[in-house]
Amino acid sequence: xxxxxxxxxxxxxxxxxxxxxxxxxxxxxxxxxxxxxxxxxxxxxxxxxxxxxxxxxxxxxxxxxxxxxxxxxxxxxxxxxxxxxxxxxxxxxxxxxxxxxxxxxxxxxxxxxxxxxxxxxxxxxxxxxxxxxxxxxxxxxxxxxxxxxxxxxxxxxxxxxxxxxxxxxxxxxxxxxxxxxxxxxxxxxxxxxxxxxxxxxxxxxxxxxxxxxxxxxxxxxxxxxxxxxxxxxxxxxxxxxxxxxxxxxxxxxxxxxxxxxxxxxxxxxxxxxxxxxxxxxxxxxxxxxxxxxxxxxxxxxxxxxxxxxxxxxxxxxxxxxxxxxxxxxxxxxxxxxxxxxx
Numbered sequence: 001x002x003x004x005x006x007x008x009x010x011x012x013x014x015x016x017x018x019x020x021x022x023x024x025x026x027x028x029x030x031x032x033x034x035x036x037x038x039x040x041x042x043x044x045x046x047x048x049x050x051x052x053x054x055x056x057x058x059x060x061x062x063x064x065x066x067x068x069x070x071x072x073x074x075x076x077x078x079x080x081x082x083x084x085x086x087x088x089x090x091x092x093x094x095x096x097x098x099x100x101x102x103x104x105x106x107x108x109x110x111x112x113x114x115x116x117x118x119x120x121x122x123x124x125x126x127x128x129x130x131x132x133x134x135x136x137x138x139x140x141x142x143x144x145x146x147x148x149x150x151x152x153x154x155x156x157x158x159x160x161x162x163x164x165x166x167x168x169x170x171x172x173x174x175x176x177x178x179x180x181x182x183x184x185x186x187x188x189x190x191x192x193x194x195x196x197x198x199x200x201x202x203x204x205x206x207x208x209x210x211x212x213x214x215x216x217x218x219x220x221x222x223x224x225x226x227x228x229x230x231x232x233x234x235x236x237x238x239x240x241x242x243x244x245x246x247x248x249x250x251x252x253x254x255x256x257x258x259x260x261x262x263x264x265x266x267x268x269x270x271x272x273x274x275x276x277x278x279x280x281x282x283x284x285x286x287x288x289x290x291x292x293x294x295x296x297x298x299x300x301x302x303x304x305x306x307x308x309x310x311x312x313x314x315x316x317x318x319x320x321x322x323x324x325x326x327x328x329x330x331x332x333x334x335x336x337x338x339x340x341x342x
Contacts, residue, residue: 027057029113030081033305034140035313038064038123042176045238045313047305048111048140050074050081059083061109063123065308067254067261072106081111081119089128105130117142143315146286146302155284156341157218163210163321164190164335172208175311175322179206182325189224190332192231192325209237209322216340219281219321222333225256227273229328232260235283236319237311239303241290243330245273257292260307265290265297276333284340286315 025031027050036046047062057074061083071083086106090099105128111121119140126133163171166188174181182194182205194205214236221233223243230244239259246255246268253264257279269292271277280291283303290298306313309324323332 025052026076026079027052027081030076030111030119033143034119035143035305035315036062036138036140037313039137040064043309045306045310046138046140047313048083049305061085062261062305062308067308068305071109079113083109083111111140114139141313143305146304149287149300149302150285152282152284152289152300155282158339158341160336160338161212162335163337164332166333169208171211173211174206175209176204176206179204179326181206183208188333190323190335191329192323192331193329194326205326207234207322207325209320211320213237213318213320214337214339215318216284217282218338218340219279219283219336220338221279221281221335222276223279224276224331225273226329229273229330231327231330232309232324233279233281234307234309234311234320234322234324235281235288236317237322238306238313238315238319239283239288240307240309240324241279241281243279243324246270247272257290257297259288259290259298259301259303262304262307263288263298263301265292266299267295267297269293269295269297282340 030050031052032050034048036048038044038046043064046064047068048059050059059071059074060068061071062068071085073084075082084106086104089103089105091103092101094100105126107123107125109121109123111119114120121138123136123138124133168185169183180203182192184191196203225243225245227245232240232243234240242254242256242258242260244256247270249255251264251268253261255265256270257265271293278293282289286303287300288298288303289296289300306315311319
């Protein structure tokens with residue numbers, strides 16, 4: 001009799017588990033990767049990934065600029081997704097400088113489903129004094145997986161295109177129409193020197209983009225980064241290959257040649273600041289290969305989304321090459337792009 005009862009109980013458990021599995025998780029409609037369009041006048045690209053880990057929800061978010069970062073907490077309520085991010089804020093210290101009153105203000109993001117592959121939402125950003133809250137609307141489109149890595153040995157290339165002739169800025173323009181232009185040609189080199197003057201208002205320098213747009217390609221470019229400086233090379237205007245003085249630093253997704261905050265170089269082969277370095281970059285079917293100074297540091301890796309400062313969240317349209325000009329002094333030369341034929 002006890003054996004029969006145990007068998008019946010086991011059967012009920014299996015049946016119940018099957019029913020629960022069939023019902024699916026309430027988070028299931030939101031799981032996956034989303035390209036976000038943010039309601040700002042400029043810098044309006046974002047990115048979101050929602051995952052169901054072992055026993056909990058988790059998410060990573062890119063909001064306009066900076067890095068892809070994990071959110072603090074992810075939860076579902078009444079069929080909607082909520083994300084929170086915050087940081088400790090010290091309100092008061094004692095006479096020795098030790099915190100005696102710390103708060104943890106948060107930003108939160110309310111996400112609603114709008115069809116199989118669409119989401120909409122509202123982001124809430126409280127002021128530090130807690131008296132007002134700024135809101136930003138956004139929408140999102142599901143991004144399909146990158147798929148299997150392409151066979152790079154079978155790539156067919158077109159004719160090389162010289163993007164910079166060493167004489168002038170023909171074929172280039174400022175990305176931001178009202179920004180200050182720090183770019184000029186000096187002795188056959190493309191130089192950006194965004195000088196800020198002590199005691200004066202901050203000057204907003206512009207990024208430089210090609211007028212032409214490209215899809216899949218190989219880009220060869222030489223760069224010289226002074227000590228402590230940094231820039232970036234944006235592929236199709238959306239994926240930043242980092243350019244910075246990172247000689248001697250531990251491997252990091254923000255170092256020279258990295259896909260900014262996304263793909264860490266496999267080895268450090270940077271040269272010291274002030275020396276010319278060679279980048280050989282191939283973008284093909286949302287997979288990236290980067291060679292720095294003749295060594296492969298990113299080998300046909302999938303690109304899972306845009307990086308901070310992207311012109312758009314659209315990963316499936318041609319875009320320009322753009323060079324970041326609002327950070328520090330940098331020099332470029334010998335810029336040649338070779339398109340990949342379909």
